[in-house]
Amino acid sequence: MNLNNTEICPCCGNEYIKNLPPETYFYDCCEDCSFWLEKLYLPEQYSNKQVIVGGVH
Numbered sequence: 193m194n195l196n197n198t199e200i201c202p203c204c205g206n207e208y209i210k211n212l213p214p215e216t217y218f219y220d221c222c223e224d225c226s227f228w229l230e231k232l233y234l235p236e237q238y239s240n241k242q243v244i245v246g247g248v249h
């Protein structure tokens with residue numbers, strides 16, 4: 193049963209409630225994934241400071 197504003201995250205596959213402003217969500221991913229995806233898309237000069245383990249920050 194779908195509740196209002198319930199979305200499936202295309203990134204992790206989890207259901208989440210889309211109750212924050214649209215700009216919070218990166219590519220319709222859940223809040224958690226969006227948080228990390230934004231970091232992945234940081235400018236190149238920061239990329240050497242990222243720590244990625246198994247494709248996850």
Ligand SMILES: [Zn+2]
Binds near residue numbers: 201206221226
């Ligand atoms: Zn997700």
